Amino acid sequence: MSLPPTELQDAVAPPGPGVLLTRLTGLRREEFARDVWARSALLIRRASDFSDLFCADAVDELISRRGLRTPFLRVAKDGSTLPESAFTSSGGAGATIADQVDDTALWRAFADGATLVLQALHRTWGPVTDFCSGLAAELGHPVQANAYVTPPQNRGFDDHYDVHDVFVLQIAGTKRWIIHEPVHPDPLRDQPWSDRRAAVAEAARGEPHIDTVLAPGDVLYLPRGWLHAARARGEVSIHLTLGV
Template sequence: MSPVPEAWPFPHDPQPGGRGLQDDRPALRRCVAGDLDEFANSYWGSRALLSPGPELPAPYDDLFSLEAVDELLSRRGLRTPFLRIAKNGSVVGDSQFTGPAGAGAEIADQVRDDKVAALFADGHTVVLQALHRTWPALVDFSSQLSAEAGHPVQINAYITPAESQGFSAHYDVHDVFVLQVAGEKHWTVHEPVHVDPLRNQPWTGHARAIEAAARDNKPVIDAVLRPGDALYVPRGFLHSAKALGGVSAHLTVGLHTLTRYLLVQELAALAADRAALRTALPLGFDPGDPEQLAEVLPEVVELFAQQLQAASPDALAERLRRRTWSGNRPAPLAPLAHAAAIKSLAVGTTVRLRSGLKCRLVSGDPLVLQLPDRTITFPPVTAAAIAELTSGADCKVGNLPGLDDADQLVLVRRLLTEAVLVTTTH
């Protein structure tokens, strides 16, 4: 059975002159100029792309700003690891910008705004990490983009003083959209020295090759980003940036790319179900001896090949749901307001699927609703109603198919209690 459709409301005001097209993917549209299908087919994972601000729907000041930086650093009680500070490729120790939280809070590593100010004045770059968890506009944006792209999203902000550089040439192990928020920054992007790195293959293992490539090779992108501009950098592509005449701030929107190797890993994990592959190796076996390995390897390879041939998409999908569906949290839930909504539920109340929640409805007896961390079962008679409730559309209690009003209230109350649905008033 196909996955339940998902809807991700995201406010957008189409602009005249061709801006704001293809708004069925509004978050991706804010990162990529031009045709989104062409981007998916010709650039995703393989080529860097510069998107000038005038060709995008709007600047990014609704998502983040220098004022937001000051608020986070001075009034939000941030702790490590929500902040990093670096200069010329060297990361500053946490003790240089954190300290005790003061009376009433036994916290030893809260960010000290005065220490951050001194380091920033000395040319250090401030990196605000995991803004997809701490800044409301970016919480919503990350959920939207993750839904459209199909890959988990994280968001950091880099704030660099004039004429300064936080990090030398390096590559990331995830794809990146750079969204320029304030100031100007000069970017250079080079082809990879290690194509499509996995998360356990950081750039430090190729430091010499990176240094030589950044020094000797012609960049594929050499450009100054100004507010409203966007840059796509696939994982593995070398990049570095330097602020120009004023303070520069940009968002780094990282997509934690799901790869074919992920399927290999989970297929290997499924091999634990085959008893013959769980048997012990011979007593006294030396795994570092190629000759001893040669005695057992053919049998293991044959058993593993049989396991791969027998692997079912259903079994693999179950493992992948548990591993990937929780990559981004669903939209925030206001606990007190949500509890009140459950208590006051009545015929006529409008509800919808919690934005950002991945789910899948599987027919049968019982009917199964698969969620990132659990499954919920229901009587088959509720199938049409649950399909409508999890479609992403607004649904009114009393109008759901196949159930009378009393049963609709029971069903919706259950899904509200499980945090699958929310009411549309909060």
């Protein structure tokens, strides 16, 4: 649950300018709390070079060499999450892990338009861990991270809202984002978008608040409750979502 701006200002933050100013928004913590936090979506062009945090090679490392498993890996296409059995299999005779990632099945799903979701990167990828820790100390809230790897001209999820604030960091490729204002402001954890599916679908047909293409280095901040959907353009898109 997002704190009011005044409470965010009172959070204990480490010394120095912080990543809000230097990497994400160009705003000091007090400015962000006063003008943006929990109030409105914010788009920042060329905020930073995020190649030190994550990249395509990191995706290959996590999936092909580190044995990333569910639930740290999800696969989604056109608004639906694929069952784990669609991209996992047994390790063979004598193996005790029955749900290892099946590389062939996984990349076949990706080639067919599915988005790979690498979850909880704040626990599995060092640079993201450090970045999230710094942002959490600055905001006074826990921060988690997922990566979304989407093939060209596809999207993983339909229009929806989150029940937490997010920062979207475009890493590679480009992705078109369409943002609408909330149908239910400041939803709590037990008020997911699926409970308001019809209202979300109707609002998504209206005039968007933001209709833009994110390129590498761009950042989008969305308070909880803001509707969004995104589609990759002419190349593979990779973005990080930091959930606050």
